[in-house]
Amino acid sequence: MAVSLPLSGQKFLLFTGEDYEDLELWYPKLRLEEAGAETTLAGLEAEKTYLGKHGYPSVSEVTIDSINSADFHGVICAGGWMPDKLRRSEKVLSLLQEFNESGKLIAAICHGGWMPISAGIYSGVKVTGSPGIKDDLINAGAIWEDAPVIVDRHFVCSRRPSDLPDFCKGILEVLKAT
Template sequence: MAELDGLRGLMFVEDVYEDLELWYPRLRLVEAGATMVVAAPEAGRRYAGKNGYPCVSDAALDGLRAADFDFLVVPGGFAPDKLRRMETVKTLTRETFQAGKLVAHICHGGWIPISAGIMAGMRCTSTPGIRDDLVNAGATWEDREVVVDRNMISSRKPDDLPAFCREIIAHLARR
């Protein structure tokens, strides 16, 4: 029996996502037993990664409910800047967080929790490029490979993915 058997996770994808920040956690979490659903504006569409690796979405964002998932992982790249403008993305993120479920984000993925209005009073990290955005949203930013604060886990960049995934799995395994 794997650590995350029976858990269902959600990820978002749109063009110009950071390839490693989607694929590494997705594969690592599946390996740990979770079922992962990658959602996008359109189901079954091929989205191009920042470095050229494609991802075909499993589901369309419209119609998804936070109640149907146990956690959310938000990859970075420039996709989060497009995704955070969609009400469905903000609602899924906010409802996941408010239900006490894990919201994990890496690099530019922090833009989505900012737009969902859930960063006030949280400790987190990200790429330095969105540090000011997080601070202006009420978060305390730390320059560390991974920051865990209650039901939020954050990391800075692809090099931090081993620590990011380790903390996500440890958090979810304690359920």
């Protein structure tokens, strides 16, 4: 008997790059796949191996520049130091703006919130994130709360790796896959 998985047929984009936070990329990726989704790792270069802050490798399957937001149901923005570099990419910013305009999942954890901040999509959104970017979030017009997870419409935010179970539950809640 075949098991029906709640996210079968859905596709999700995960940004990767040098010094990503290992758990914040891999935990949601594997959780989405466990629920039947397809995931794509996209970096500034295709087929490049990027090392996480703790040395775990990820290989970008495609370039960020080749991504079309219409092909995905949502995006995961992991933390680490990677977001500080990726938020300088016009394509990353336009993708996030397109996901927002379409009301698709935008999930950011820890320093991953830097990317939606730079995309200008957090104004009036209830969020959390690493305490290190609290001022950035507030200055971007977001409504800050210190909590393990915040879900506001299609936005899901968490603070740090220890919040990952709540973060993934929030993602599944938005996707109605709980």
